[in-house]
Structure formats: structure tokens, C-alpha cells
Amino acid sequence: MRSTPRSATCSARSTRCRSAQATAPLQQSSQRLDELRAIANGGLQVITRASPAHKASGSSLKTTAILGLLVGLALAGALVFLLESLDRRVNSAEAFERLYRLPVLATVPPTAFKHSRADDRGRSLEPYRILRSALDFVAVTRQLDTLLVTSAVPGEGKSTASIDLAHAIALAGRRVVLVELDLRQPSFSHHFALDPMRGITTALTGREELQDLLLQPFAQLPNFQLLPAGTLPPNPSELLGSPAVSTLLADLASDDTMVVIDAPPLNPVADAQVLLNNPAIHAALLVARLGYTTRDQVQRARSILDRHMLQPVGLVVTGVRAPGRSGYEVYGPAEPALVEAEALAAAPRRRRAPR
DSSP states (O other): OOOHHHHHHHHHHHHHHHHHHHHHHHHHHHHHHHHHHHHHTTTTTOOOOOOOOOOOOSOOHHHHHHHHHHHHHHHHHHHHHHHHHHBBBBHHHHHHHHHHOOOOOEEEEEGGGSOGGGGGGGGGHHHHHHHHHHHHHHHTTTSSEEEEEESSSSSSSSSHHHHHHHHHHTTTOOOOEEEEEESOOOOHHHHOOOOOOHHHHHHHTTSHHHHHOOOOOOOTTEEEEEEEEOOOOOOOHHHSSSSHHHHHHHHHHHTOEEEEOOOOOTTTTTTHHHHHHHTTTTTEEEETTTSSHHHHHHHHHHHHTTTSSOEEEEEEEEEEOTTTGGGGGGGGGHHHHHHHHHHHTTTTTTOOOOO
């Protein structure tokens, strides 16, 4: 029986269907295998084989050393900046000049404070001779017969500076009276052999005459006299602000006498501020200690000075280590002939400013 075209077409179509059904699992398996290969190889193709390196990879030793040096310098700079920001102390004379807005007239090394007794410091007066010369130049343009010596806080060396400055002025031949007006913590009894119960308070109360209370601390310097504080009063600020103090200072400054006043510090009490308003005082001298006084203390003292008419002539910076083996002593101690030469040099007196 002969097949018809319709049945031949169906037969061919059935063959193709069976062939497609037979190859479908193979295609799925091949596709699955390709997916597994891609997962195993990360989808990458090998272009060329890697070859071993001829030198070590990464930064060289020189580059690493330079980077380490830069990082170390940066850390050191940050540490220095941190320490300076935490340390508020003033550590240079130039910084004192900027904060006080005053010139430094003299610097005093720590060796000048080695001896507590004034008669033992005769070999350490060179800084105060420099200060004396600077004050002589100031005296050309303004009256400087009564000089108040003070500081921002206690412990900066104002008492020693006032004593040794008066000593240096007396060595030049001028008559000097050193007055202790620190009526809260007087210290002249530590520098001189004297009776701390007799002094300026004794004169102000009228118990003794002023001339009877003046002491001569150095036998070889009859032109150097000393007036200690005396008995401590219960009201030092009121006593220092009395007209009797102005009268006493004016009497002492007569006959070309230089009066050097050891005053209390500015910040803790009002005593020095009262003295800044005294018309009998012509000028003030600030003592500042290196590595001791803080910026805040200096700024407070400067603000106090700005509120008063009497302005300082300059600064004395203590604690400055001078170059050389032992500061000013590298030039050698003062010879005995120097004392006589200073007295003779003072014979032609300088021209003083009008009162």
C-alpha cells in the first residue's frame, strides 16, 4: 500500500522531534559544564604564563627610610607643638618684650642669685652695671630719682634685683637709699644683718626719726643707705596710699639721692598698684623670670600697668643663661681698683632731666 504525502510529512516531523528530544539533554549538560568551568576559573582566560621576578617587589629601602624620617619629623613637630601649647611659661627674653611691650634693659644669669647675702654678691654685679648704664640713658629724657622695682608674681627676683641695682649705683658714687615697701613679705633681713622690727613703719607711726632708722649695710660705701620695712602693719595697702609715704619718699630723694624701692608684686595684692599712683615715684622697673612666669600672669600684669599713669622704663629678665663657661663671670671677678674707678668716674655728674 503506497503512503500518501501527508503521512510522509508526519513521519519526517516525528523523526525531527525525536532527534531534538534526544540532543536536548546533551546541550543542557554542555551548558552546565561551561558554567562550572567559568565558576572554577573565575571567568578569566590565561593570556600568557607568569615569569619569576628578578628583584624584590614593593618600596626600596631608601624610599622606606625617607618616608620613616618624614613621619618621625612630623610626629616630633606635633609633640613639640603640643608641649608648647601646654607649657604656658615664658621661655625667652624676646617673648617678655612682646608681652610686656617693654624693652629688656638687662639680663641676669642664675649665677647672680647663688649667694643669699648681699655682701657676698659683689662679684656678680656686672648685669646691674649694665642696667645702671641703661637707666642713665633713660634719665636724660625723664626724671628718675625714685625708681619702683616690682614683678608680676613673687619669686621672680625683684628684691635681689633692687638690692644689687642700688649697690651698683652706689659704686658709681651716687648717694642711694634702698627702701623696702613690701609690707607683706619683707625679705631684706635675709640679705642683710638688721633688726626686722625697725623700719619705715616705725618712721610712719612717729616712734623714731627717719634719719635714725637709715642703715649703712656696707662699711666701704657710706653713700649707700637702707630703710627696711619694719613691723608689718595690719593694713599695708591703706598705709602705702597715705600722704605720709609720699612725703617720706620725697624727703629721701632730695639732694640728688637715688631712691630704689622694693615693692610688692603686681598680681597678688593691690599694694604695688597703690604705689603706681604715688606722685613721688618717677618710674617703675619690671623684673621677669625666665621659665617661671606664665603668659597669663604677664598679660594680667600688663593690664594692671595699662590702668595707671606711671609706666615702667623697661624689663630686667632673670634666669637667662649667658654664653660662656659661667655667664658674666667668664670675664673674671671685679678688681678692687674697679670700685675706686667707678667712684671717680661719677665725679662729673650727668645732666638730669628737669623736675
